[in-house]
Amino acid sequence: LSGYVTYDPGFKNTGATKSAITFLDGEEGILRYRGYSIEELADKATFLEVAYLLINGELPTQIQLDSFANAIKAEAVVNDSIVKVSNAFPKEGHPMCEIAALVGSMSAFYDVDGNEDPEKSILRLIAQLPIMATWWYKKSIGEGINQADTSLDYCSDFLQLMFKTPGSSYQVDPIVSKALNKLLILHADHEQNCSTSTVRLVGSSHASLYASISAGINALWGPLHGGANQEVIEMLEAIKADGGDTEKYIAMAKDKNSGFRLMGFGHRVYKNFDPRAKIIKKAADDVLSALGVNDPVLGIASHLEQAALNDEYFVARKLYPNVDFYSGIIYRALGIPTNMFTVMFAIGRLPGWIAQWKEMRANKEPIGRPRQIYTGATERAFVEIANR
Numbered sequence: 444l445s446g447y448v449t450y451d452p453g454f455k456n457t458g459a460t461k462s463a464i465t466f467l468d469g470e471e472g473i474l475r476y477r478g479y480s481i482e483e484l485a486d487k488a489t490f491l492e493v494a495y496l497l498i499n500g501e502l503p504t505q506i507q508l509d510s511f512a513n514a515i516k517a518e519a520v521v522n523d524s525i526v527k528v529s530n531a532f533p534k535e536g537h538p539m540c541e542i543a544a545l546v547g548s549m550s551a552f553y554d555v556d557g558n559e560d561p562e563k564s565i566l567r568l569i570a571q572l573p574i575m576a577t578w579w580y581k582k583s584i585g586e587g588i589n590q591a592d593t594s595l596d597y598c599s600d601f602l603q604l605m606f607k608t609p610g611s612s613y614q615v616d617p618i619v620s621k622a623l624n625k626l627l628i629l630h631a632d633h634e635q636n637c638s639t640s641t642v643r644l645v646g647s648s649h650a651s652l653y654a655s656i657s658a659g660i661n662a663l664w665g666p667l668h669g670g671a672n673q674e675v676i677e678m679l680e681a682i683k684a685d686g687g688d689t690e691k692y693i694a695m696a697k698d699k700n701s702g703f704r705l706m707g708f709g710h711r712v713y714k715n716f717d718p719r720a721k722i723i724k725k726a727a728d729d730v731l732s733a734l735g736v737n738d739p740v741l742g743i744a745s746h747l748e749q750a751a752l753n754d755e756y757f758v759a760r761k762l763y764p765n766v767d768f769y770s771g772i773i774y775r776a777l778g779i780p781t782n783m784f785t786v787m788f789a790i791g792r793l794p795g796w797i798a799q800w801k802e803m804r805a806n807k808e809p810i811g812r813p814r815q816i817y818t819g820a821t822e823r824a825f826v827e828i829a830n831r
């Protein structure tokens with residue numbers, strides 16, 4: 444068998460599919476969704492415009508966007524049974540565990556016979572993931588859940604779902620909703636990363652979109668992937684508590700025996716800089732000053748970045764800040780609790796996962812089934828237990 448398979452752990456050099464959705468150039472730090480630069484989209488588009496672009500391949504006209512937004516709003520009421528499933532989850536659990544289960548449960552409550560039109564599933568997922576994502580937070584602060592307010596745009600509605608005390612009024616801060624819009628766009632797709640490859644692989648067995656997205660959420664949760672944004676803030680907090688001694692943590696990150704990695708640094712593809720990190724770093728400065736927030740970890744993050752960028756260990760390995768390095772600082776300034784940072788990543792990545800699943804199914808790709816290099820025992824005869 445080893446005559447014709449290539450051993451490529453982590454698929455570092457494997458082109459697992461053909462895709463027309465997102466283009467990355469790791470050396471040049473280029474990221475484009477359907478040909479449009481991430482810089483322009485983050486600056487000029489709304490998140491639903493970008494979701495439409497990723498899923499349908501073109502930027503929508505105003506009529507198409509209004510129709511898409513209204514169709515999503517029409518699905519912004521979650522099946523009561525799913526609320527009951529959520530109530531069974533302890534507030535001590537991680538919200539990524541809860542939303543992965545709730546999304547997976549949508550198959551049972553919306554698609555019993557497995558024949559739901561995927562276009563309907565798409566609208567339900569985009570409408571309901573943000574709603575379900577706020578339930579853990581409300582549970583954790585002992586408040587009841589809110590209902591969607593369809594008079595608001597997508598990001599503003601998420602903020603009222605999160606922060607409105609049920610029964611009271613809530614005023615969305617446009618600075619906050621604009622910052623959230625930019626963050627969600629920056630996370631919306633990223634070619635064949637771990638969680639997107641998971642969505643495609645699970646979907647290749649013709650599992651439902653709900654089942655495939657649930658698998659993607661679980662893959663994103665890992666600390667080496669989307670879970671890194673939470674790890675970054677916890678790392679920065681630890682450095683702050685330790686007197687802000689960044690040199691100590693740089694040294695630990697270089698020491699293989701320490702088991703410590705500089706979270707938010709390094710990337711499988713970007714060997715120069717992550718264009719999203721550049722945009723998020725500037726947005727962090729802008730948002731914190733606009734909100735009048737003085738967060739000492741921002742200073743620690745900048746100092747850590749400068750120290751690493753001038754250190755041979757990181758330069759030689761082309762380790763630069765990635766999308767997760769600064770995003771948590773903004774989420775925190777927006778009032779999002781730390782263990783919901785990866786949930787925010789999932790809300791942003793949802794349209795990308797959906798677009799990639801649709802493309803894989805439209806292209807009638809075969810079920811994914813990689814091979815291996817076998818390194819186990821050669822053939823041997825069974826030994827009765829009495830003789831072992």
Ligand code: SDX
Pocket residue numbers: 453632633635636637666667668669671696697703704705706707708709710711712760762765766767
């Ligand atoms: C995301 O793929 C995507 O597109 C993902 C993502 C997306 O949008 O979907 O961009 C989102 O997941 C961003 C990455 C978030 N993860 C982190 O920030 C965790 C910290 N980073 C690393 O664990 C690591 O850099 C990875 C996982 C991101 C990339 O790992 P690779 O490409 O497999 O690289 P590697 O583990 O083989 O490391 C190469 C070398 C090793 O040293 P040597 O054995 O060569 O001496 O670099 C070292 C590593 O030890 N290294 C680090 C390091 N990252 C790599 N050393 C210290 N700190 C780090 N962060």
